[in-house]
Amino acid sequence: MxxxxxxxxxxxxxxxxxxxxxxxxxxxxxxxxxxxxxxxxGQREIEVGSFVPARLLPQLADTAELVAYAKTLPGLVVxxxxxxxxxxxxxxxxxxxxxxxxxxASHEHSLANLRKTPDEVVAEVARIRAARDAAGxxxxxxxxxxxxxxxxxxxxxxxxxVLRCMQALLDAxxxxxxxxxxxxxxxxxxxxxxxxxxxxxxxxRFWCGHFHDTRGLALANVYAAxxxxxxxxxxxxxxxxxxxxxxxxxxxxxxxxxxxxLADMGxxxxxxxxxxxxxxxxxxxxxxxxxxxxxxxxxxxxxxxxAPAALNA
Amino acid sequence: MxxxxxxxxxxxxxxxxxxxxxxxxxxxxxxxxxxxxxxxxGQREIEVGSFVPARLLPQLADTAELVAYAKTLPGLVVxxxxxxxxxxxxxxxxxxxxxxxxxxASHEHSLANLRKTPDEVVAEVARIRAARDAAGxxxxxxxxxxxxxxxxxxxxxxxxxVLRCMQALLDAxxxxxxxxxxxxxxxxxxxxxxxxxxxxxxxxRFWCGHFHDTRGLALANVYAAxxxxxxxxxxxxxxxxxxxxxxxxxxxxxxxxxxxxLADMGxxxxxxxxxxxxxxxxxxxxxxxxxxxxxxxxxxxxxxxxAPAALNA
Numbered sequence: 001m002x003x004x005x006x007x008x009x010x011x012x013x014x015x016x017x018x019x020x021x022x023x024x025x026x027x028x029x030x031x032x033x034x035x036x037x038x039x040x041x042g043q044r045e046i047e048v049g050s051f052v053p054a055r056l057l058p059q060l061a062d063t064a065e066l067v068a069y070a071k072t073l074p075g076l077v078v079x080x081x082x083x084x085x086x087x088x089x090x091x092x093x094x095x096x097x098x099x100x101x102x103x104x105a106s107h108e109h110s111l112a113n114l115r116k117t118p119d120e121v122v123a124e125v126a127r128i129r130a131a132r133d134a135a136g137x138x139x140x141x142x143x144x145x146x147x148x149x150x151x152x153x154x155x156x157x158x159x160x161x162v163l164r165c166m167q168a169l170l171d172a173x174x175x176x177x178x179x180x181x182x183x184x185x186x187x188x189x190x191x192x193x194x195x196x197x198x199x200x201x202x203x204x205r206f207w208c209g210h211f212h213d214t215r216g217l218a219l220a221n222v223y224a225a226x227x228x229x230x231x232x233x234x235x236x237x238x239x240x241x242x243x244x245x246x247x248x249x250x251x252x253x254x255x256x257x258x259x260x261x262l263a264d265m266g267x268x269x270x271x272x273x274x275x276x277x278x279x280x281x282x283x284x285x286x287x288x289x290x291x292x293x294x295x296x297x298x299x300x301x302x303x304x305x306x307a308p309a310a311l312n313a
Numbered sequence: 314m315x316x317x318x319x320x321x322x323x324x325x326x327x328x329x330x331x332x333x334x335x336x337x338x339x340x341x342x343x344x345x346x347x348x349x350x351x352x353x354x355g356q357r358e359i360e361v362g363s364f365v366p367a368r369l370l371p372q373l374a375d376t377a378e379l380v381a382y383a384k385t386l387p388g389l390v391v392x393x394x395x396x397x398x399x400x401x402x403x404x405x406x407x408x409x410x411x412x413x414x415x416x417x418a419s420h421e422h423s424l425a426n427l428r429k430t431p432d433e434v435v436a437e438v439a440r441i442r443a444a445r446d447a448a449g450x451x452x453x454x455x456x457x458x459x460x461x462x463x464x465x466x467x468x469x470x471x472x473x474x475v476l477r478c479m480q481a482l483l484d485a486x487x488x489x490x491x492x493x494x495x496x497x498x499x500x501x502x503x504x505x506x507x508x509x510x511x512x513x514x515x516x517x518r519f520w521c522g523h524f525h526d527t528r529g530l531a532l533a534n535v536y537a538a539x540x541x542x543x544x545x546x547x548x549x550x551x552x553x554x555x556x557x558x559x560x561x562x563x564x565x566x567x568x569x570x571x572x573x574x575l576a577d578m579g580x581x582x583x584x585x586x587x588x589x590x591x592x593x594x595x596x597x598x599x600x601x602x603x604x605x606x607x608x609x610x611x612x613x614x615x616x617x618x619x620a621p622a623a624l625n626a
Binding site for chain 2 (some may be wrong): 261
């Protein structure tokens with residue numbers, strides 16, 4: 001049997017993937033409270049927002065302020081999503097630690113969502129890399145390949161196309177690549193197969209999996225990915241989110257359920273589950289009326305639960 | 314990487330584990346319709362009820378009638394749960410194909426739930442085996458070891474105790490043994506470890522896993538179990554059920570989500586998903602007001618979905 005990573009990083013993407021998909025707009029001070037509480041609970045990677053025009057996503061118009069706040073928290077890896085060079089320039093200016101450029105392996109989804117072909121996104125990544133290097137910036141560039149397991153618009157997405165895009169992103173200068181099941185089509189056997197191949201192509205530069213729980217398989221998919229050695233996953237508190245351009249997609253992997261599964265497996269995440277559940281309760285209050293997900297908040301921790309030893313060391 | 318079984322059997326336990334845990338009482342004719350529709354959808358193993366005194370579980374008082382009906386369906390494996398020799402005698406009389414005797418590896422849960430110690434249950438299985446053999450019956454005897462991953466009453470349950478009970482059940486004459494996470498404490502690493510050891514002890518006689526989705530891990534647990542070669546799982550339509558003696562436990566693995574995951578992995582179950590979803594909608598109508606689970610019914614099948622080829626062969 002394959003072994004599991006000893007440590008896994010969970011990147012909280014609720015403030016971006018979550019909040020961009022729901023009608024509620026959280027005020028900046030509440031987002032700051034969320035980031036602060038998540039940090040206090042042990043979260044060390046947070047995607048705080050997106051540098052897109054405010055007219056497109058008014059929910060995320062305060063991303064620069066959030067980056068500025070998050071950068072005051074020692075050791076926090078502050079990520080932002082950027083759709084293009086303009087967004088990347090803002091990420092570089094604000095000294096975000098990482099900028100994620102989404103690429104859709106589905107040609108049709110790419111056109112609908114980004115108004116670019118996958119190869120046009122690759123070309124944009126090359127421009128972003130040049131701008132980053134010219135600025136002498138340390139901001140890491142991650143190419144995130146979405147609709148990697150199929151697409152609600154186009155249907156099938158070939159594994160070979162996903163892997164071609166991955167190689168192209170690396171060739172264009174992406175420091176990291178990741179794979180997302182944007183529309184919740186992935187199952188664990190497909191994850192295992194694709195992630196193994198991705199590791200072969202990108203090695204340690206393939207570093208993150210992003211799963212939606214649309215059909216209840218997000219955690220099974222994470223488990224399958226863990227067996228391939230991937231040790232970083234996106235998740236959202238209370239599972240909020242999904243892609244607004246992918247009809248029927250809803251529910252990310254829930255951060256608290258994911259942390260619980262990993263802790264139960266003896267895998268260190270550094271995250272304190274009761275503190276995370278308290279934050280979930282707070283955010284659920286702020287987002288009253290929105291559709292929330294996850295199971296642990298309702299069932300509570302098992303009587304027998306013990307966090308991996310290193311957490312309290 | 315470990316390989317997966319080519320075929321997996323799903324035993325529908327919604328009529329027993331599901332209906333015994335909820336206030337609604339389904340009339341016998343609706344249960345018969347459920348069994349008939351499940352059979353038409355391709356389900357070939359159904360636990361139709363339990364031979365317990367009707368004053369304890371009035372919901373299941375019609376089990377003998379259901380066995381009689383189910384036995385008319387060619388190739389259907391008709392199971393019943395029995396808590397003791399009296400129940401087993403009724404299972405044998407009605408010619409059920411399999412009787413499952415639950416044993417709780419948690420001493421305290423065993424006393425609370427069955428009013429017997431685990432070893433007293435083992436002794437009962439020996440008596441059941443003697444009665445079965447004396448009757449010249451072909452009814453298979455399955456010892457189902459519950460609370461195998463921990464217990465809401467007792468807390469920890471040692472793996473060694475689960476395996477000791479398993480060996481004792483086999484020694485007492487059980488034809489089959491299975492493992493259940495009665496209270497939803499299992500995670501996939503623990504499943505992989507325990508199921509591997511169980512296979513070593515019981516080989517092909519260890520034949521079924523039963524997971525609750527209390528903390529969202531039922532399907533991840535099934536995936537981990539598949540990697541150990543186990544190829545039969547209990548599940549309930551719409552995830553109904555849970556153990557009434559285990560506070561906080563709720564939600565079985567949902568049959569429809571499980572079939573979907575397996576089909577997506579290319580594993581044959583013989584079950585037609587649209588037909589199963591139609592049955593789910595019907596049963597959901599009957600059980601209005603009850604807490605139902607699962608994700609596929611809401612999201613629908615992916616646009617790219619294709620059932621494993623053998624289904625329509």
